[in-house]
Amino acid sequence: ETGVTQSPTHLIKTRGQQVTLRCSSQSGHNTVSWYQQALGQGPQFIFQYYREEENGRGNFPPRFSGLQFPNYSSELNVNALELDDSALYLCASSSWGGEKLFFGSGTQLSVL
Amino acid sequence: QQQVKQSPQSLIVQKGGISIINCAYENTAFDYFPWYQQFPGKGPALLIAIRPDVSEKKEGRFTISFNKSAKQFSLHIMDSQPGDSATYFCAARYSGAGSYQLTFGKGTKLSVIP
Numbered sequence: 553e554t555g556v557t558q559s560p561t562h563l564i565k566t567r568g569q570q571v572t573l574r575c576s577s578q579s580g581h582n583t584v585s586w587y588q589q590a591l592g593q594g595p596q597f598i599f600q601y602y603r604e605e606e607n608g609r610g611n612f613p614p615r616f617s618g619l620q621f622p623n624y625s626s627e628l629n630v631n632a633l634e635l636d637d638s639a640l641y642l643c644a645s646s647s648w649g650g651e652k653l654f655f656g657s658g659t660q661l662s663v664l
Numbered sequence: 665q666q667q668v669k670q671s672p673q674s675l676i677v678q679k680g681g682i683s684i685i686n687c688a689y690e691n692t693a694f695d696y697f698p699w700y701q702q703f704p705g706k707g708p709a710l711l712i713a714i715r716p717d718v719s720e721k722k723e724g725r726f727t728i729s730f731n732k733s734a735k736q737f738s739l740h741i742m743d744s745q746p747g748d749s750a751t752y753f754c755a756a757r758y759s760g761a762g763s764y765q766l767t768f769g770k771g772t773k774l775s776v777i778p
């Protein structure tokens with residue numbers, strides 16, 4: 553088990569709603585990355601946070617946004633939910649530039 | 665450019681056999697190549713990783729072979745066990761534009777039968 557915890561574990565939302573997912577990083581880690589894993593696919597990079605700033609983004613629209621807090625925990629916010637947003641959302645923590653990413657167990661989001 | 669292609673999609677191996685999963689990439693800027701293991705309901709867990717200046721790395725029953733010129737790398741699982749049954753992902757790290765991001769393959773579902 554990694555020290556990365558995510559909440560909630562499961563979530564059901566309706567199209568058009570907004571959602572906030574939370575992540576507590578492993579002790580000593582100052583960098584948080586978020587990934588989206590669709591069913592039967594590999595995780596896809598959403599963005600990365602370091603020193604409370606977004607410093608890298610994958611191919612995701614602006615309605616995907618995030619925050620990192622001084623204790624290095626993080627939130628992922630998704631506005632105007634679409635059916636295709638249904639996926640497992642994974643948070644990973646690391647030290648800055650560190651090669652080893654430690655993933656949480658994810659939040660399973662279902663958009664109806 | 666950012667794609668990592670993984671094969672096979674699924675693999676069935678007898679207990680004690682060798683499991684081999686292959687990946688190929690295009691972007692020569694990738695600087696780190698990890699393999700992750702994922703069980704149902706869990707996040708991916710780092711299994712083993714290699715840097716592009718090394719041709720092979722072995723940790724216990726797991727070996728990565730890396731061919732820089734062919735832009736290919738593979739995972740070998742020796743003496744496969746039923747407990748190895750999981751989905752395996754290869755990945756490649758891009759370090760640029762101020763961030764570190766992994767590009768994953770689509771995964772290989774390994775089933776080890778007794």
